Amino acid sequence: MNACPIPASPIDSGNAFRRWDLGAEMPSMDMSAPDDLTAAARAAWRNAPRCVGRLHWKSLQVLDARSADGCDEVFEAVCAHLDRATAGGRIQPLMTIFPQWNGEKDEVRIWNHQFLRYAAHEMPQGDVLGDPMNVELTRLARQLGWKPPATPGRFDLLPLIVQARGRLRWYELPRRLVLEVPLRHPTHAWFEKLGLKWYAVPALADMILATGRAAHPCAPFNGWYMGTEIGARNLGDENRYNLLPVVAEYLGFDTRCSRNLWRDHALLVLNEAVLESFERDGVRLIDHHQATAEFEAFCGAEQRAGREVSADWSWIVPPISGSSTPVFHRSYVLQPELPALLLQVPPWQTERGRSLLAQAIC
Numbered sequence: 001m002n003a004c005p006i007p008a009s010p011i012d013s014g015n016a017f018r019r020w021d022l023g024a025e026m027p028s029m030d031m032s033a034p035d036d037l038t039a040a041a042r043a044a045w046r047n048a049p050r051c052v053g054r055l056h057w058k059s060l061q062v063l064d065a066r067s068a069d070g071c072d073e074v075f076e077a078v079c080a081h082l083d084r085a086t087a088g089g090r091i092q093p094l095m096t097i098f099p100q101w102n103g104e105k106d107e108v109r110i111w112n113h114q115f116l117r118y119a120a121h122e123m124p125q126g127d128v129l130g131d132p133m134n135v136e137l138t139r140l141a142r143q144l145g146w147k148p149p150a151t152p153g154r155f156d157l158l159p160l161i162v163q164a165r166g167r168l169r170w171y172e173l174p175r176r177l178v179l180e181v182p183l184r185h186p187t188h189a190w191f192e193k194l195g196l197k198w199y200a201v202p203a204l205a206d207m208i209l210a211t212g213r214a215a216h217p218c219a220p221f222n223g224w225y226m227g228t229e230i231g232a233r234n235l236g237d238e239n240r241y242n243l244l245p246v247v248a249e250y251l252g253f254d255t256r257c258s259r260n261l262w263r264d265h266a267l268l269v270l271n272e273a274v275l276e277s278f279e280r281d282g283v284r285l286i287d288h289h290q291a292t293a294e295f296e297a298f299c300g301a302e303q304r305a306g307r308e309v310s311a312d313w314s315w316i317v318p319p320i321s322g323s324s325t326p327v328f329h330r331s332y333v334l335q336p337e338l339p340a341l342l343l344q345v346p347p348w349q350t351e352r353g354r355s356l357l358a359q360a361i362c
Helices: 037-046 054-057 073-088 132-144 189-194 227-236 246-251 262-278 286-303 351-360
Strands: 061-064 092-095 120-122 127-130 158-166 167-171 180-182 197-199 208-210 340-341
Touching: 037 054, 037 061, 037 092, 037 180, 037 208, 037 340, 054 061, 054 286, 073 092, 073 158, 073 167, 120 132, 127 132, 127 197, 167 351, 180 262, 189 246, 246 262
Parallel strands: 061 092
Antiparallel strands: 120 127, 158 167, 180 197, 208 340
16 A cells, blocks of 8 residues: 555544545555455445445455456456346346555546446537436546437437556447336336436446455446436436426426426336336336335344444435335434445546546547
């Protein structure tokens, strides 16, 4: 490890969700921690305070990619991860661990938030076609030379941007590795006309795995989706696809009036469509009632093991029907511990990231 300032408390409740920059500081390490990569990865998932799916932490499989050398090898490992995790729709929890932080020269990072992201095309009139969450990433991809389709759409996959060995490269993911689910509704035939879809594997790619012995700035991992992540947040949020007004109008609601609960009706229809479509296509996904019941089971198992569950209530309670789930009616401590998955400063916001970007677009 390079010598870096070490904060007194690496992940206490006050800074549990701060963003780390390994070029400036390093989470505290405990060299007495076991040197078992799989055990550390599983414990990091078990300790993740914003994850409701932790009942399955022991099922996490780990691919060791610490020997990956250069952008091409990193991309090959990503492709292997996506193939194995998708499993034809039987989504498998998986983490691929790339080299630990050993200074800027050898830093490996994936610049995308997730392996799969939909582009945000900024239109001349000022609006965005696609997923507004990815405006910055889309700009970066275009600066690096990626060209969007001749006719841009709402669900154009962005390339994967890889940093390794002091280089920055982008790659198109092979379409055979990308499983997407077209969305339709069990009773509303008009829903299919909306032309909606979503990808099957939510593989987070931009967090640090802090094992206690090392910090890995690239350790992408996935479980499977909870339906509300897609139906309520990705498709429903105003700053994402903002589809509630569209669906409400198809349902015949006056969206100028809030007392008719048009947003609630539209949310229910969107989430019904997600659950129906994933089930019909044989793609693994969980509904929010089952997910929260499983989280209660996880809490019970942790208590029996003598561990207190650390959780962020606002992330554990689902974005619809919260009070009808058991997690709404209890509180949680927020005291993360190592091993942990830590948020990271976006690479293009670091000095070394800006330097790499400038070199790559020259």
